[in-house]
Amino acid sequence: MKDSTTKNRIGQTLGRGVLVAVLWLVIWQAAASWVGQELLLVSPPVMLRRLWELVRQPVFWQAVFSSCGRIMAGVLLALAVGTCLAALMSRFSFLYTFFRPALQVIKATPVASFIILALIWIKSTGLATFASFLMVLPMVWANLYEGIGAVDQSLLEMVRAYRFSPGRKLRYLYLPSLLPYFAAACSTGIGIGWKAGIAAEVLGLPKNSIGKALYNAKIYLETPDLFCWTAVIILLSLLFEKLAAWLLRVVTARLSIAQEEETP
Amino acid sequence: MIQIRNLQKAYGENQVLHHFSATIPDHGIVCITGVSGRGKTTLLRILSGLEPADGGQIEGLSGRKIAFVFQEDRLLPWISAAQNIHLAQPDQPDSYVQGLLAAAGLAQEGAKRPGQLSGGQRRRVAFLRGIAFLAGVPDGVLMLDEPFNGLDAAAAQQLCDILRSLPPQTLVLLVSHQLSALDGMDVSFLPMEDSL
Numbered sequence: 001m002k003d004s005t006t007k008n009r010i011g012q013t014l015g016r017g018v019l020v021a022v023l024w025l026v027i028w029q030a031a032a033s034w035v036g037q038e039l040l041l042v043s044p045p046v047m048l049r050r051l052w053e054l055v056r057q058p059v060f061w062q063a064v065f066s067s068c069g070r071i072m073a074g075v076l077l078a079l080a081v082g083t084c085l086a087a088l089m090s091r092f093s094f095l096y097t098f099f100r101p102a103l104q105v106i107k108a109t110p111v112a113s114f115i116i117l118a119l120i121w122i123k124s125t126g127l128a129t130f131a132s133f134l135m136v137l138p139m140v141w142a143n144l145y146e147g148i149g150a151v152d153q154s155l156l157e158m159v160r161a162y163r164f165s166p167g168r169k170l171r172y173l174y175l176p177s178l179l180p181y182f183a184a185a186c187s188t189g190i191g192i193g194w195k196a197g198i199a200a201e202v203l204g205l206p207k208n209s210i211g212k213a214l215y216n217a218k219i220y221l222e223t224p225d226l227f228c229w230t231a232v233i234i235l236l237s238l239l240f241e242k243l244a245a246w247l248l249r250v251v252t253a254r255l256s257i258a259q260e261e262e263t264p
Numbered sequence: 265m266i267q268i269r270n271l272q273k274a275y276g277e278n279q280v281l282h283h284f285s286a287t288i289p290d291h292g293i294v295c296i297t298g299v300s301g302r303g304k305t306t307l308l309r310i311l312s313g314l315e316p317a318d319g320g321q322i323e324g325l326s327g328r329k330i331a332f333v334f335q336e337d338r339l340l341p342w343i344s345a346a347q348n349i350h351l352a353q354p355d356q357p358d359s360y361v362q363g364l365l366a367a368a369g370l371a372q373e374g375a376k377r378p379g380q381l382s383g384g385q386r387r388r389v390a391f392l393r394g395i396a397f398l399a400g401v402p403d404g405v406l407m408l409d410e411p412f413n414g415l416d417a418a419a420a421q422q423l424c425d426i427l428r429s430l431p432p433q434t435l436v437l438l439v440s441h442q443l444s445a446l447d448g449m450d451v452s453f454l455p456m457e458d459s460l
Contacts, residue, residue: 176342
């Protein structure tokens with residue numbers, strides 16, 4: 001009974017999703033037909049045809065893999081450094097006082113300012129990594145810092161009373177408490193990292209990159225290419241977001257962590 | 265004997281312990297009694313080292329391993345009841361935990377998470393965690409803050425049976441308003457009416 005209800009609900013959600021997607025495609029097609037100029041607005045079939053041509057070229061995959069590597073390296077680095085910073089700043093208040101203004105400045109500064117400045121310092125190949133790292137870092141830090149502060153004080157006292165070793169404290173108290181905050185940071189961070197990384201590639205124009213392909217599409221007025229690469233960026237960002245969510249689900253299951261269930 | 269001399273504790277303007285002195289036997293079961301607000305829980309927390317006193321002295325407790333069963337269950341919600349107990353004493357085999365669960369009438373509940381247990385079952389798991397923490401310690405101190413809350417007479421009796429099975433050198437210090445649960449046990453009482 002419960003299974004069939006769940007299946008029905010999933011079917012309904014999927015059906016609704018497909019319906020919404022079809023509706024938007026119809027609106028897009030109608031708008032493209034109304035504009036009537038491919039240079040201004042490409043129709044869905046034209047974009048799909050061009051995408052099919054692109055994916056059969058090795059240079060497409062070179063750009064995809066290079067950009068993925070650069071951008072995700074920045075995101076992963078930001079996740080690692082942001083987590084360490086949050087832990088250290090929660091432990092040592094002087095580090096919080098020292099780093100907080102810097103992180104707030106980074107958060108408030110437009111990504112373009114950093115990219116243009118960084119162009120002077122580093123090679124264009126490292127620019128996307130730098131930009132995504134810098135944009136994701138304050139967000140990871142803020143999320144995890146808040147998470148550490150929200151760890152149940154009564155449970156902290158309990159682990160102290162029962163003399164949990166630091167490893168057990170981390171494994172059984174901090175990790176389960178912080179995973180939701182880390183998941184939120186990953187989900188938002190990947191999207192922001194892709195936006196910042198691609199912007200950095202458009203400005204830095206490194207060889208074999210999605211950003212350079214986007215720039216070329218703009219220069220040569222190849223609107224179908226512009227649409228294709230934009231779609232590829234959206235798909236890649238979503239793919240990595242889903243991948244991160246799946247990985248976190250696996251980790252959660254491995255740690256035997258479950259949401260608190262209702263009392264019978 | 266454990267000597268408590270001139271113990272003082274205040275939370276802001278609220279003086280909870282005012283030059284409180286007492287002598288407690290170093291083993292057996294001691295029940296701290298008194299009306300609410302007299303500082304019974306505060307006394308337990310100070311004796312266990314969870315909270316510092318503002319003044320006074322405690323002698324005779326240093327070096328003894330202390331298990332504290334809190335008034336709230338404070339179980340880790342994301343792991344099972346058995347794991348919660350086992351974490352207090354990771355060196356003990358699973359069979360030890362299973363034995364404890366069975367003794368408290370929870371043999372079938374070990375795999376359940378705290379959220380899947382009733383209030384009384386959670387209370388017993390928290391109690392068993394304290395017992396497990398003192399496993400293999402002949403002269404441990406077990407501090408129980410309202411251990412019988414939410415328990416029916418049969419469940420309270422099971423906990424009393426476990427208390428009876430502790431090594432004779434163990435000191436059990438408990439705060440409870442359900443004194444009837446202790447009927448038939450050899451209990452000394454420490455009244456706190458005069459602490460203020």
